Amino acid sequence: MHRWSELFIPTLREAPADAEVASHKFLVRAGYVRQLAAGIYSYLFMGQRSFNKIMNIVRQEMDTIGQEFFLPAIHPRELWEESGRWTVMGQNMFRLKDRKGAELALGMTHEEVMTDIARKELRSYKQLPQIWYQIQTKFRDEPRPRSGLLRVRQFIMKDSYSFDIDAAGLDVSYKKHYDVYCRIFDRCGLKYMVVEAHSGAMGGSLSHEFMVRTPAGEDLIVSCEKCNYAANMEKATSQLEAVDDLKPEGDGKPLLVHTPGQKTIEDVARYLGVSPKNKIKTLALMANEVDGKSGKAKPRAVILLMRGDHQMNEAKLSSAVGGLETRPMQEEEIVALFHSPAGFLGPIGIDWAKSLDDGDKPILIVDEALKGRKNLISGANKQDYHVKNVTPEGSFHPTAYADLRSVVAGEACPNCGAPLRIDTAVEIGHIFKLGYKYSESMGTRVLDRNGKEVMPIMGCYGIGIERILTAIVEQNNDENGFWLPPQVAPFEVVVVPTNVSDDKIRTTAEDIAHRMEAAGFEVLLDDRDERPGVKFKDADLVGIPFRVNVGKKVTEGTVEVVQRSTREMRDASISAITEYFQNLLRPAL
RNA sequence: CGGGGCGUAGCGCAGCCUGGUAGCGCACCUGCCUUGGGCGCAGGGGGUCGUAGGUUCAAAUCCUAUCGCCCCGACCA
Numbered sequence: 001m002h003r004w005s006e007l008f009i010p011t012l013r014e015a016p017a018d019a020e021v022a023s024h025k026f027l028v029r030a031g032y033v034r035q036l037a038a039g040i041y042s043y044l045f046m047g048q049r050s051f052n053k054i055m056n057i058v059r060q061e062m063d064t065i066g067q068e069f070f071l072p073a074i075h076p077r078e079l080w081e082e083s084g085r086w087t088v089m090g091q092n093m094f095r096l097k098d099r100k101g102a103e104l105a106l107g108m109t110h111e112e113v114m115t116d117i118a119r120k121e122l123r124s125y126k127q128l129p130q131i132w133y134q135i136q137t138k139f140r141d142e143p144r145p146r147s148g149l150l151r152v153r154q155f156i157m158k159d160s161y162s163f164d165i166d167a168a169g170l171d172v173s174y175k176k177h178y179d180v181y182c183r184i185f186d187r188c189g190l191k192y193m194v195v196e197a198h199s200g201a202m203g204g205s206l207s208h209e210f211m212v213r214t215p216a217g218e219d220l221i222v223s224c225e226k227c228n229y230a231a232n233m234e235k236a237t238s239q240l241e242a243v244d245d246l247k248p249e250g251d252g253k254p255l256l257v258h259t260p261g262q263k264t265i266e267d268v269a270r271y272l273g274v275s276p277k278n279k280i281k282t283l284a285l286m287a288n289e290v291d292g293k294s295g296k297a298k299p300r301a302v303i304l305l306m307r308g309d310h311q312m313n314e315a316k317l318s319s320a321v322g323g324l325e326t327r328p329m330q331e332e333e334i335v336a337l338f339h340s341p342a343g344f345l346g347p348i349g350i351d352w353a354k355s356l357d358d359g360d361k362p363i364l365i366v367d368e369a370l371k372g373r374k375n376l377i378s379g380a381n382k383q384d385y386h387v388k389n390v391t392p393e394g395s396f397h398p399t400a401y402a403d404l405r406s407v408v409a410g411e412a413c414p415n416c417g418a419p420l421r422i423d424t425a426v427e428i429g430h431i432f433k434l435g436y437k438y439s440e441s442m443g444t445r446v447l448d449r450n451g452k453e454v455m456p457i458m459g460c461y462g463i464g465i466e467r468i469l470t471a472i473v474e475q476n477n478d479e480n481g482f483w484l485p486p487q488v489a490p491f492e493v494v495v496v497p498t499n500v501s502d503d504k505i506r507t508t509a510e511d512i513a514h515r516m517e518a519a520g521f522e523v524l525l526d527d528r529d530e531r532p533g534v535k536f537k538d539a540d541l542v543g544i545p546f547r548v549n550v551g552k553k554v555t556e557g558t559v560e561v562v563q564r565s566t567r568e569m570r571d572a573s574i575s576a577i578t579e580y581f582q583n584l585l586r587p588a589l
Numbered sequence: 590c591g592g593g594g595c596g597u598a599g600c601g602c603a604g605c606c607u608g609g610u611a612g613c614g615c616a617c618c619u620g621c622c623u624u625g626g627g628c629g630c631a632g633g634g635g636g637u638c639g640u641a642g643g644u645u646c647a648a649a650u651c652c653u654a655u656c657g658c659c660c661c662g663a664c665c666a
Contacts, residue, residue, distance in 0.1 A: 012600055012601095012615095012616090013615060014600055014601050015600085016601085017601070017602090017659085018658065029600095037657085038659085088666080089666085108666095142664085143665075144662090144665090146659085151665085323666095498625055499625090501624075502624085530624095530627090531623075532624065532625045533625075533627055534626080534627050534628095537626065537627050549625080
């Protein structure tokens, strides 16, 4: 029997001053967690019970498609050098040395370790497919931990990895994860959405994120009001309304116009009496290209053209340039390439690369929204001058077209045309087709049915355990506290005798708690000698979905059952209390 | 890493400007009282004022350095 009087449930009347988001405030106030350092938390009794229940759900569902492992948290440097991520991960990886001076890292994720097992053990297509998973602590030295448990430096993740003989096999493993993730989040009582995600620079072909809408979220997701279209901001697109092109002026060839002192898009558009939609925005960047052979970084100019009223999206840019790092050009670099000061840049008159591999020539990437447009206005690469009659493919030739533009709320859904909305959200799960990256770099090979050596194709799949709890709290709270669904709550029912000095009330509460526990319910008996108000406030705070008030009505043979989420209160018969909760919590049985 | 803010009792805060050896509410302990929404009364315990150095007869208070935490931004396969 769990007696509140004997447990450590340190509830607080006030939240710590540095807690901002609801889940942080309430998980601390409810005595679930305590902070040890920035982004590092201790999980106390109530928190740990809840995490255990969440992990059990994850484990049960994952066991239907995969096998549970438990891998080390400490990894040798050499392993991460093989995949190339020892350097790629940079400051985000916690690193340490052992007494002999050997370098180690705390695992941020486990592709390397899993792949190491795979390459050493897997020999034949007959051993595939495999899905291996674990529930393990991950370490990431986040530049800025924040929002309580939402962005931390040590956290629990369920991560799994699939190995398949071919892309069709990966499709199956991927789909299995997709379905299992839906079941897991459904069982956790979450309202979530699945969005197409930016698959990164690592050659991944497909990726979905499982997102929970909440103001506390750090990610932006775009979704359609009408159809089921949903995508990460980094991936989202929209239908654009057609724009009327300007009429050609003069002979239709590029025409120099004097625009003294007019530098910004708005200035120029106003000065020339046109819409920014007919103006080309020129963004000048430098990318750091790493030479495959020498390993040396060399700068390469990357110029972007966008419609005047559009905003560039960093992640889309990153995809467009194959993951190269970019930075804005310095003034001297701009002058060197365009022979013009910033503010009057344009694509005309420069020898652009024909492809990304075209020597050292500057790269010109043009946003899809400019494809097919005519008679635009761009800078003239000359102080105080712009050019009219600029037409892609006619006046200049892009290296490539790409989607570079950030979607704006209210634009039309690419599927159905209804308005799109943009919300902040928390990522609770991510599934990802990895492809051959690790098989390739770390040398995993098996023989196919023809006896030929082939690389297995991989997928990786993650769920943030803490984020499930925090997302639920973000979704289910009011001014008094929060409520968890019974499947993930530390207790299903809290039994509250209003006055433990009253023998009848106390013994009835004891009896109810014992009978319910015997019937298989997770019950917390609040046997503290406190005033009812104190106990009710605490009961409301700590996330338990049902409360049984044992009070004066015991003389009538009844108690009150309160549903935390709705505040709905009903009388229930003391003698039939276990049946009451059977119907409520175990309806199938 | 850039910008801002904060470190005084378990939690929330005042005191600092104008130096004189630390206070309030809640929590905690004891007793009485009370028992349906954080009751009441009385008594009590607890703080090297983040740390180190400096100025001064005297530093929570002024100066310097440093550490930590929070927020905004950058970053986040």
